[in-house]
Amino acid sequence: MHQNLAIEMKNISKTFGEIKANDNVSLEVRHGEIHALLGENGAGKTTLMNMLSGIYTPDEGTIAINGEEVRFSSPKDPIQLGIGMIHQHFKLIDVMTAKENIVIGQKGSFFTKGKALSKEIKELSDKYGLDIDPDKKVYEMSVGEKQTLEIIKVLYRGAKILIMDEPTAVLTPQEIKKLFNIIRNMKEQGCAVVIITHKLNEVMEISDRVTVLRKGKSIETHNTKDVKVSELIELVVGKKVDLSISKDKIEEKKELLVMDDVTVLDPEGKNALEDVSFGLSTHEILGVAGVANSGQKELCESIAGLIKVNKGRIFFDDQNIVGKTPREIIKLGIRMGFIPEDRLGMGLVASMDIVHNIILKDYQNQPGIVLRRGPCIEKAKRIVKELDIQTPGITTPVKKLSGGNIQKVLLGREIDSAPRVLITAYPVRGLDIGASYKIYDLLNEQKKKGVAVIFVGEDLDVLMDLCDRIMVLCHGKVTGIVDPGKVSKDDIGLLMTGHTMEEIKSGKKEGELND
């Protein structure tokens, strides 16, 4: 039995400063097993896996690979032992081909041996059911293809143990299906696969066993088929939570914001948004779905006045706001909270404390030249309390807070400013389950107050539960605005990949669409 263990981590502890990121964590992963590592943000999943890939070394505890105890001193060591990590953000070089990306950084010949390599890659791909064109350049690839390439890259290096950090975050439902097939193939080939995730439905679908981490401790390991979703949630959160998103239809609507034929060009002169038209009403949450970088950012920024609109008009209360400065638009009552992938890129200043981040939207209304902190201190205290932000104090730099708490600061500030239009992009990105639901509640509250909300989201289940309508973007074009009550998740997935509603309805492409 012992030899059958691919990974055995025993009583691992790791402390950063005063924070115990991992406290006596144990994990066992067998060969030929798909093992899900489930936990909220900050539960210590990534820290644990980083120790397995040699990025950190544990303060205490032991790691054994294939039954042999090891101690890694650099990320190279685990690679030699056949451990491959696929990060959330791809580490690929855009201007190179798939093939070049695979061999880069490898020891051996200086020149890439063309044909032999292509053959090798072909064999690997066939073995695991991967589909890739070795000569395609990375910048021409879709997100799904890039991920496939990342997988081949680690397999080429001889990985038998794969660690995937939230691999589905950027994929469409169709791409997720493909990925899961690949993972199952790897399992059949005897690989051990660890998937870090916080999406419960995926745990249920793909994993054989699941280990739950909470607050740095390993709570329990279960056979997935013997455990219910509700039990898992309880394990993850530590208490029972109500996981329903309420959706009240409010009839008294008034159109507040209208986008009319808006086109935005990206720096290279390509259409980032193309002839986008839609209306947004009070008492409404409009969802925006789409594969990453389909124009969501440009959509938000064009309304907020942060980028140049090349064509078209945007009406707010029958007033064209195209060409207004961001400050004028803020004064009108339009607020945007955009959570970028690095969370801190836009909206917050990492090194400043909560008070100074809250002043950001207020100070311009203060008279005189002096910066008044007083009112903002009160506000900061209130936001911290209302949103239950975990922080040592309101004078702690926000970069020292956990991701979820950082997001609460941002959203709390925007909501507190009593907006008329609230644009939130990825507000729950990286948030734990409890915090996410808190945020959905907050958005619903705003909707009840009559705020027109735009919710750019990633998780289709959530979009369908929360939003009154969903607009789907693909390559900057609107492929459909649908009522989530009347379409299926797969339909939205198809819209995301560029099919139109008519095509889906007529079902002409059914055969090819569903593989």
Added chain:
Amino acid sequence: MTNPIRITKRADLSRKNEIVIRILAVVLSIVCAGLALMIMGLDPIKIFSSIIDGCAGTELRIKQTIVKAIPLTIASLGIIVAFKMNFWNIGAEGQITMGAFGATLVALNVPPTTPTAVTLLLMFICAVICGAIWAFIPAIFKAKLGTNETIFTLMMNYVAIKFVTYLQYGPWIDPNGGGFPRIAQFTQNCILPSVLGVNIGWIFAIICVVLVYLFINHTKTGYEITVVGQSYETARYAGMNISKIIIIAMLISGGLCGTVGMIQASAVEKTLVAGIANGYGFTAIITAWLSRLNPISCIFICIAFAALIQGGAYIQIALGVSSAVSSIVQGLILFFVLGSEFFIQYKVSLKHKDKEVA
């Protein structure tokens, strides 16, 4: 396969440990400088005591140290304002030179009968404007066209210095100088008075420290500058007028450097020379960094630096050692103090001697 040294970023360092590391750095620098001096066959004890003697041994020497600390402090403040915004203004040298030019422009053209207060005020205003203009040029290009401010401000230094050289050899040459390429000495009403035996610049420096501190920490513009420096995207998103903020910050930065030029021309050189800035504009970059862009600590760092410059100059004369000796001492102190920053940011630990990976 094993690397015995591990470097990790420190999560948090207590104030006490930080101070210990810094003191250790200074001690180590003195030890190393001592060794270097011994290798050169000099007596380190004698050299060090002479340096201290040279910068603080007599009242006059203390005054000399303060005279050197004044331009350094004000120029550092100017740099701090720009660096807070992540605007790499390394053009302080040129801005000082142009400030001195502005002061001289007034000094050479007012009638000698003008009251001292009036001339000095006019010189001051003109110096600030000239310094600010010199900073405004790279600022407007950065704000409107996104040019690289580092190269731009650096090059502006040479333009300013060459321009003054031209004046010194050409249009402004002293007619009574017997053909010697120099600009006429200022008349008495163009010279800054002394307070407690040192030119009034030290009071300016203290006032500037307080003002810059209040400006950065307690005004809306100061806040905006910090936000732009920390996160350009966030500033945009908050509706800040970034171009305006860049320009304001640089006008202040250049204006402060212009003040330095005024003090150097009026109180120290009592005329304009091409080398008026005397490297203070560059040294101030180091002092600004060492003070971690904090105006209050900046004043102490600048006094320490001035003492080092003054003491270094003294040992050349008093002990007859070459200028290289004082450069070595200065260089080693800098090396260790700047190097200690690394140990404040990162933790270096030796790996436990455990079993190695098979």
